[in-house]
């Protein structure tokens with residue numbers, strides 16, 4: 761996967777702030793969209809997905825870590841497909857899942873997306889979450905492709921205005 765620098769970063773200090781950020785993301789993500797979430801175990805990837813799903817009318821309890829399920833689909837608008845690539849053994853398993861067929865519809869969110877770099881589309885948004893010792897989370901937005909660059913620009917404006 762090509763290294764792309766972040767075009768925007770923000771510090772998140774609480775779950776409420778994760779919810780605010782996700783609500784702003786919901787306003788700017790294109791449709792369809794492919795979004796990867798990278799960051800260590802406990803960084804807050806699943807928490808962010810839950811906040812995003814709630815922001816578009818889904819129920820918080822639908823979203824758990826799909827580490828053992830690999831894919832979960834939520835009947836939101838837009839529909840969300842939630843992948844966890846943590847336990848994908850190899851490229852063959854990824855293609856057997858048919859993940860790329862989801863990319864054309866709604867929002868596809870992929871936890872541990874960097875592990876399946878070979879299976880990502882040319883254009884997608886990478887979100888890296890870094891958790892430090894003071895429990896501050898830095899969300900860094902790395903847009904792969906022009907469409908996502910402009911989404912992140914809009915996101916920065918909307919979120920900073922709150």
Ligand SMILES: Nc1ncnc2c1ncn2[C@@H]1O[C@H](COP(=O)(O)OP(=O)(O)O)[C@@H](O)[C@H]1O
Nearest residue numbers: 773774775778800801802803804805806807808
């Ligand atoms: N913004 C946040 N503020 C405080 N706690 C958070 C935040 N995001 C996640 N957490 C907590 O961290 C833990 C791990 O989050 P989770 O989203 O499951 O991580 P990941 O999916 O990256 O492994 C959960 O208990 C969650 O409530």
Ligand SMILES: [Mg+2]
Nearest residue numbers: 805806825871
């Ligand atoms: Mg998770």
